[in-house]
Amino acid sequence: MSSEFNQSKILLSASSLNLGYKEKRSVISVAEAINFEIKTGELVALIGINGSGKSTLLKTLSGQIPALSGEVKIDNQLLSGLHDKNLGSYLSLVLTNEPVSRQLTVMELVALGRHPYTNWMGQLSEIDVEKVNKALSQVDLIQKKDKLCDSLSDGQFQKVLIARALAQDTPLILMDEPTTHLDMFHKAYVLQLLKTIVKTSQKSILFASHEINLALQLCDKIILIDKGKVDFGTPSELIQKGAFKTLFPADFIVFDEVSKTFRMRIQDD
Numbered sequence: 239m240s241s242e243f244n245q246s247k248i249l250l251s252a253s254s255l256n257l258g259y260k261e262k263r264s265v266i267s268v269a270e271a272i273n274f275e276i277k278t279g280e281l282v283a284l285i286g287i288n289g290s291g292k293s294t295l296l297k298t299l300s301g302q303i304p305a306l307s308g309e310v311k312i313d314n315q316l317l318s319g320l321h322d323k324n325l326g327s328y329l330s331l332v333l334t335n336e337p338v339s340r341q342l343t344v345m346e347l348v349a350l351g352r353h354p355y356t357n358w359m360g361q362l363s364e365i366d367v368e369k370v371n372k373a374l375s376q377v378d379l380i381q382k383k384d385k386l387c388d389s390l391s392d393g394q395f396q397k398v399l400i401a402r403a404l405a406q407d408t409p410l411i412l413m414d415e416p417t418t419h420l421d422m423f424h425k426a427y428v429l430q431l432l433k434t435i436v437k438t439s440q441k442s443i444l445f446a447s448h449e450i451n452l453a454l455q456l457c458d459k460i461i462l463i464d465k466g467k468v469d470f471g472t473p474s475e476l477i478q479k480g481a482f483k484t485l486f487p488a489d490f491i492v493f494d495e496v497s498k499t500f501r502m503r504i505q506d507d
């Protein structure tokens with residue numbers, strides 16, 4: 239293994255990034271002054287309440303929508319300077335409720351992840367097939383490879399989308415709520431899988447999630463969006479700053495700094 243491979247480097251960075259939407263006569267600001275650096279080998283959770291701007295940040299980082307202002311760099315190159323096909327070999331994106339055809343077989347859908355590397359006819363090479371099979375094994379779906387996606391449960395289908403990103407084999411993976419339809423065991427299983435992937439292959443994964451308790455236990459860093467402001471740091475750094483105390487109304491949900499978990503405040507009549 240080369241020493242270059244072992245050295246962690248900054249793969250994704252945002253500086254003075256302002257997120258939002260430009261409408262005909264107005265600008266909707268979602269979050270401001272965002273600064274972070276994600277290195278290879280890091281698993282980073284993007285946390286925030288409903289409507290706080292997690293999907294908007296992921297769409298901005300993946301070039302789907304423009305930033306209002308500020309800079310995004312991937313592997314030290316400005317996002318705005320990367321072309322679509324080129325971008326596809328740097329980052330893969332897993333979105334919830336993505337409009338993909340469920341009439342494809344599991345194998346066919348995961349093979350779409352190889353698109354940035356195939357020839358103009360989309361033919362899979364031996365390496366492509368190997369990567370698709372490996373990705374299917376990683377999410378424990380190899381036995382379902384010839385089944386139509388339509389015949390899968392929502393949780394199984396979610397794992398197929400994760401496998402597509404793994405097959406794409408990019409240094410950076412962005413995921414929007416990858417554990418939404420999964421039960422408690424599979425949520426923990428998938429997040430542990432993501433952790434293993436970043437550690438063993440020197441990738442970086444940024445995923446938006448409502449699984450705050452799991453993210454606090456497992457992730458290297460957290461990007462926390464709270465009322466338009468963004469904090470970034472290790473779970474311990476953010477806990478020390480008291481960053482989680484105001485995330486939810488304190489009369490309903492409290493954060494216990496010792497166990498690093500949120501719990502519901504039971505209201506007795």
Ligand SMILES: Nc1ncnc2c1ncn2[C@@H]1O[C@H](COP(=O)(O)OP(=O)(O)OP(=O)(O)O)[C@@H](O)[C@H]1O
Pocket residue numbers: 259266268286287288289290291292293294295
């Ligand atoms: N296309 C759009 N045009 C204008 N405003 C939008 C658009 N999409 C989202 N928004 C607004 O941006 C804000 C952030 O939305 P976003 O979907 O990024 O939140 P989120 O944190 O991903 O929410 P959730 O946890 O519910 O998925 C919301 O106020 C939303 O109404």
